[in-house]
Amino acid sequence: MTDDVTGTTSIAVRRTRSTNGGAKFGVWAPPILVAIVVIAVWYLISSMLGKKNFLLPPPHEVVAKGFLNPETASDIVTALGRSALVALVGLAIAIVIGVVWAIAMSQAKWIERSLFPYAVILQTIPILALVPLIGFWFGFEFFSRVVVCVMIALFPMVSNTLFGLQSVALSQRELFKLQHASRWTILTKLDLPTALPAIFAGMRISAGLAVVGAIVGDFFFRRGTPGIGALLNNYTSRLQGAELLAAIIAASLFGVAIFAVFGLLGKLAVGRWYDFGQK
Template sequence: MTQILEAPSSVAAAPAAPPARARRSRGFLRTVWPPLVVFVLIIAVWSVASALLGDRSFLLPAPYRIFTDGLFDPIVGPEILEALGQTSLVAFIGLTIAIVLGVAWAIVMLQAKWAERSLYPYAVILQCIPILALVPLIGFWFGYGLPGRVIVCVLIALFPIVSNTLFGLQSVDKSQKELFQLQHARRWTTLWKLQLPAALPSMFVGLRTSAGLSIVGAIVGDYFFRRGTPGLGSLMSAYTSRLLAPELYASVVVAALLGVVIFIGFGLISKLAVGRWYDATKA
């Protein structure tokens, strides 16, 4: 009689992978809770510092006053929202013009080395000139209304688009470019079907940077050009001159949130446009 002995399995069963929803939830928490902790610490330090200032607490009002005296005030709140709409309009127009000019500028420099050597130094010079030195000239030439504000916004937001687009266009894989040459593809065909798609990741890096700078440009232009519908810059100037600290801090917070929203928006667009194939090439 043969006795068959079955040895116990020494290999433990692998634990089941967590469901995709649980992984996404944990990833979201890991992303969100660190900045929330820092935010709570900032608010706590801010509140203590405001209390220690005593009679001079108007220099640093308590955080809750930003909402009670600023955003939720029946007069100040609508005023800030109207100014937010004007600043958003200027930033959107300026950013759109900067995108068109910046991409076109980079494409022209891509066509020949002499074009890059001739034009790129002026992009650097434009970036290095303090914008406050140009604001009086812009107002003198183009007036102090919407066109002047848009031009200030374009000048501030232009360089990151030019530099990042040019970098992306020049970073195309050499073998892919040679393949297009073997197929006798025309220059514009190569640009449209190879170089521009390959440059999208770098272009979106420039767009995200320029999106934040467009808010800065809109506020700077509005701060000095105070004609027409007031934006956040005009309100900041008025609140500063009248020593209305809670209202001033409220307008600064709104401007910062606008920049964050635009930055996140372009980040989401970047993931939708190039996220899958770009991540795959990096794997």
């Protein structure tokens, strides 16, 4: 009897490992296949350009000139580090302002009607037209770059947090009121925990936008310590296509890394009771 139980258990373990392996393959296989297709099309277009392939250098040339060249790689890493600092500071400020703004609007309809239109206006302002004014008001160095990041990354935090706070079931809210819970207790024990998945979703969106904001700020603010945006501008003016693509790829990978970090934090924070990021 014991041997039968042991054999059944070992078969179940093997099936579980096989299922987990198949699931992991199913997760990674599609993006890998898409990457192969993209690289193949990239090579095809580059070969079709012929002598004009400096407009789109082949992938191996981008790797050789951009990542394997010590001087270029050092420039990209240094510039990316400066932009990363701007993006992370701007993102942190956007998260704090966005959450506080959304909490204020969730407390009363008249506050939401008063403040939400300005969040929408902030999202629809052509930021490229406003950047010169930001430079006139705040200077052309680190602080102005952070302001641009905050303006670009703020709206997803406001809208997602507000959506999460307003997604609380009416029955749960009524139950808290029956227990004579204070407004602070309802906010901290019910509203915010319910809104956590939406808050982390907003963080992931804002993280990518903060990187964009850092690059946009670099394009316009030439003073202070230049970041990846200034480096992109230099490569563009020199027609260094391989180095330009390498810098773009590095900035994109940094944005993906921040996105993944907040996805992981979301799973750690709410994964015990919410299937975060799963379908």
